[in-house]
Amino acid sequence: MKNILLFGAPGAGKGTQSKKIIEKYGLIHLSTGDILRAELSGNTELGKEARTYMEKGELVPDNIVIGMIEQKIKKNATAKGFVFDGFPRTIEQAKALDKLLKNNNTEISLMLALKVETEELKKRMKIRAEKENRTDDTAEVIENRIKVYKEKTTPVAEHYKKQNKYTGVSGMGTVESIFAGVSLVIDKI
Numbered sequence: 001m002k003n004i005l006l007f008g009a010p011g012a013g014k015g016t017q018s019k020k021i022i023e024k025y026g027l028i029h030l031s032t033g034d035i036l037r038a039e040l041s042g043n044t045e046l047g048k049e050a051r052t053y054m055e056k057g058e059l060v061p062d063n064i065v066i067g068m069i070e071q072k073i074k075k076n077a078t079a080k081g082f083v084f085d086g087f088p089r090t091i092e093q094a095k096a097l098d099k100l101l102k103n104n105n106t107e108i109s110l111m112l113a114l115k116v117e118t119e120e121l122k123k124r125m126k127i128r129a130e131k132e133n134r135t136d137d138t139a140e141v142i143e144n145r146i147k148v149y150k151e152k153t154t155p156v157a158e159h160y161k162k163q164n165k166y167t168g169v170s171g172m173g174t175v176e177s178i179f180a181g182v183s184l185v186i187d188k189i
């Protein structure tokens, strides 16, 4: 199994690049944001609980997202590998993921970090808000999501740097030029 952890701030292009990666390399896309949004539109109990956090740009509690990922990994036990998008977002989630993968005799092969300047992130999220009608892309919530990313999520990069799994790639430019950089790194593993 090859498991790629696509890392980056909100608006860095993780969703867009994930889609291209799974197409080219035949991996399974696991986006906690997408799974949570599906729960929200299904108006499930989990969705109702998650909504209060998501609308404020706060993180949904670790136990909820870890449980979701655990189920998806179990369901896809024979996959060639996974692209984790928007997960893990805390050190606790990273430790839980390492354990889950170890129990399945596999591990994170690579953390690929998309590097994008903060002003560009805000610009992209504003455009996305208009296109996708996402309620968590308002100016105030965007500021909070970036703050939460810096405080709670950036330590996750340190966690995988210690394991020598981290590679940074420029997330600035066109979708295709970014994907060219992404592919170069993935081809090495």
Ligand code: AMP
Residues within 6 Å of the ligand: 010, 032, 033, 034, 036, 053, 054, 055, 057, 058, 059, 060, 061, 065, 085, 086, 087, 088, 089, 093, 136, 145
């Ligand atoms: P995303 O689409 O990845 O930007 O996620 C949208 C929102 O879903 C985030 O702002 C969080 O409220 C929530 N969320 C997504 N993934 C996670 C995660 N791994 N841990 C906690 N909350 C998450």
